[in-house]
Amino acid sequence: MKKAINSSKMKTVNRRIVLECIRREHISRADIAEKTHLTRPSITIIVEELLNEGLLRESRSESNEVGRHPVLLSIEEDARFIVGIALKRNACHVGIVNLGGKLLRERVIEYSNDLTDCLDRIAVAARAMLREMAINSNRVLGIGISAPGPLNAREGVILNPPKFDLWHNVPIAKELSDRIGYKAYLEHDADSIALEEKYFGKMSNETDFVVIVSENGVGASLVLNDRLFFGKHGRTGEAGHLSIRYDGPRCACGNHGCFEMYATPECLLKGSSFKNVAELMSAAGSEEADRLIQKEAEYFTLLINNYINLTGITRVVIRGDLAINSKPLVDRINKNLCDRRLSSGEFCLASELSCTARTAAMNVFRGFFL
Numbered sequence: 001m002k003k004a005i006n007s008s009k010m011k012t013v014n015r016r017i018v019l020e021c022i023r024r025e026h027i028s029r030a031d032i033a034e035k036t037h038l039t040r041p042s043i044t045i046i047v048e049e050l051l052n053e054g055l056l057r058e059s060r061s062e063s064n065e066v067g068r069h070p071v072l073l074s075i076e077e078d079a080r081f082i083v084g085i086a087l088k089r090n091a092c093h094v095g096i097v098n099l100g101g102k103l104l105r106e107r108v109i110e111y112s113n114d115l116t117d118c119l120d121r122i123a124v125a126a127r128a129m130l131r132e133m134a135i136n137s138n139r140v141l142g143i144g145i146s147a148p149g150p151l152n153a154r155e156g157v158i159l160n161p162p163k164f165d166l167w168h169n170v171p172i173a174k175e176l177s178d179r180i181g182y183k184a185y186l187e188h189d190a191d192s193i194a195l196e197e198k199y200f201g202k203m204s205n206e207t208d209f210v211v212i213v214s215e216n217g218v219g220a221s222l223v224l225n226d227r228l229f230f231g232k233h234g235r236t237g238e239a240g241h242l243s244i245r246y247d248g249p250r251c252a253c254g255n256h257g258c259f260e261m262y263a264t265p266e267c268l269l270k271g272s273s274f275k276n277v278a279e280l281m282s283a284a285g286s287e288e289a290d291r292l293i294q295k296e297a298e299y300f301t302l303l304i305n306n307y308i309n310l311t312g313i314t315r316v317v318i319r320g321d322l323a324i325n326s327k328p329l330v331d332r333i334n335k336n337l338c339d340r341r342l343s344s345g346e347f348c349l350a351s352e353l354s355c356t357a358r359t360a361a362m363n364v365f366r367g368f369f370l
């Protein structure tokens, strides 16, 4: 059953709508009213509050029209900060991110075999950076943590991701929150990446899209109506386990012919003369490279076409190892998709952004903006 919204919650939502509007462009109060359909008095109250909290800055526009220089509002980027902690399989990236999404400082923490030691060193690095930047506690919005799944985002617990044994069943949000001193929010790395694409990447003007993250495995995150889409039990993004061959070999998940069994960078390069994806892509035009790229594009076309047919999304962005120098692959996927759908357009894009502390910070960003 749909839940009603009480007035204090409504106020919080409206405040976030206004903040997001200002984050996207320098804008006048009148234009905010027009874009958001909130009343002018409501805008005045919200903007006044945000100015008092030091979150906004005002400036005169450089309009050429005589006598008309509306006051423009923008986000005071260094008014608040987020601690971002990206737990990756090989190392942890810890950093400080401001409201403009700028990663101001970052350190990479190598893992040892001792969990407590790892947690302690991550926390020491985060606290040291806050101290060095002279950031008071009242200017820290929280800690955003990203990690490979499966995990329980609501409880802040990493479950049992493969090749991530040290972190199994760790209540990471609590452990790091206790050590660093701020509330922590855990999210699946693919979901954090989708948020980063929405706020600062190639998907900033899209409301419906999929991010496919292709590294050791293949994960995905689905954004519908501008929101991460979660099923009743949490995750929806197991793109690696969508079957592309019903008569294929059995996967560890129990399914047959899973995408992940054919299309990871490791599968792609197996038995070839290429050491990595970048090398393969730069050899595009050679017989061997073109054959591999074409095959990989076929797999992705199947996967993406399934997503398009199921959800009606219009954009897909590929991130991870496979996104590096991937123009030949992406062009091929788009050509396949257009051929099959009898329409034109760039369905598929690739983004070479790597997963950093900023990516993890997006989990807090989402709660502050819209």
Ligand SMILES: [Zn+2]
Residues within 6 Å of the ligand: 240, 241, 242, 251, 252, 253, 254, 255, 258
């Ligand atoms: Zn599977």
